[in-house]
Amino acid sequence: MESARFPRRLRPIFSALVLALGAAGALGTGIAGRAPSATEDAATEEAKPRDLPPLERAHAHNDYHHARPLLDALSHGFSSVEADVFLLEGKLLIGHDPTELRPDRTLRSLYLDPLRRLVERNKGSVHPKGGELFLLIDIKTDGKATWEALARELDAYREILTEFRDGKITRRAVTAVVSGNRDFDAIARTSPRYAGVDGRLSDLDLDHPPSLMPLVSDHFGRHFTWRGEGPIPAAERAKLERIVSRAHAKGYRVRFWATPESRSVWEELLRADVDHINTDDLAGLERFLREAGDVESAERASAKLETKERDGEEKPTPATPHPPERESPETSDE
Helix, strand or coil: CCCCCCHHHHHHHHHHHHHHHHHHCCCCCCCCCCCHHHHHHCCCCCCCCCCCCEEEEEEEECHCCCCCHHHEEEEHCCEEEEEEEEEECCCEEECCCCCHCCCCCCCCHHHHHHHHHHHHHHHCCCCCCCCEEECCCCCCCCHHHHHHHHHHHCCCCCCCEEEECCCEEEECCCCEEEEEEEHHHHHHHHHCCCEEECHHHHHHHHHCCCCCCEEEEEEECCCCCCCCCCCHHHHHHHHHHHHHHHHCCCCCCEEEEEECHHHHHHHHHCCCCCCCCCEHHHHHHHHHHHHHCCCCCHHHHHHHHHHHHHHHCCCCCCCCCCCCCCCCCCCCCC
C-alpha cells in the first residue's frame, strides 16, 4: 500500500475522526471486526510465549491485525513482527491505513511496553528460550518527521534495543528495523541509534554497511513469476539462491513480502536460506517450521554470535532495569 500523506488543511479533520473512532470503539460501537484495544490486550498479556525454542525465520506480516498484537505471534514462536505506524499529533499510531487508527493503539502500548516487560521477565530475552526478536516498523507518514519522533520513542527503550553506533552493532533482545518511508540520510546521521534501515534489492549495489542496513526486503512478485503451483522453475530457484547469497555476503538479512501462503513457497524460501519468511498464517508457518526442525537452538545462536564477533559486532548486553524515561516534546507534524 502506498504510504499516506495528509495535506495540512485536512489534518485537524483527520485527527478529530481518529478520536471519534476511538471513542466509538471504547463504547463497543466501533468498526465491525475491530482488533482489541490496548487495554483489552493488557488484560491478556499474562499469556506468555510458550516454552519452546523460537522460530528464527518466522515473520508476522501486519502483526497488529491479529486478535492480540505481538502476543499471538510470540505464542507461535515467531522471532519477527511487523507494525505499520502513522505519526499523528505527536503519537505513533498503529494501523494499515488511516481508517484503522485509534488513539489507544500506539507503538508503545502494543509493542514497546509489552516487549520491555517480557525482556525483564525472561532476564534478557523476549522468548523464555532466548533468541533475538526483530521489530519491523513500517512508516506510513512523512519519513523525516516520523523518524524524528520514532528515534525519541525508541531511545526510551534503549536498554532492550540493539544499538548502532559508529559502525558498531551492540545486540540486545530486540532489533528494530525501519521500513516503508525511510529517510536514509536522517537515520544514518542519528548516533547512537536504536534501529536499522530495511533496504531493497536495488540497494545491494550501494554497499551500505550492515550497521545501517541490516535487512533487505522486496516484493516477491516483482522478481518471481512462480506462485507456488507445481515445481519452481530452475532459473527462478537459481535466481533466489543468488539474491540470498549476495545479500548474506554483504552481511544483510533477507525478507520478501507478498509471498503466496503456500507450503511449497515456504519450502523454497527455507531451502534458499531466506532469513524472514513472511506470513499472516501464524499457526501454519509455525507447524511447517517445527516439522522442518528450523528452530533457534542454543548451538545455532552461539555459532551466529561467534560469526558476528568475527565481523566486528559487539557481544549482546543483558537488559538492565530501565532508566527514567526522558521527557520528549510533542512532535509537530509539518
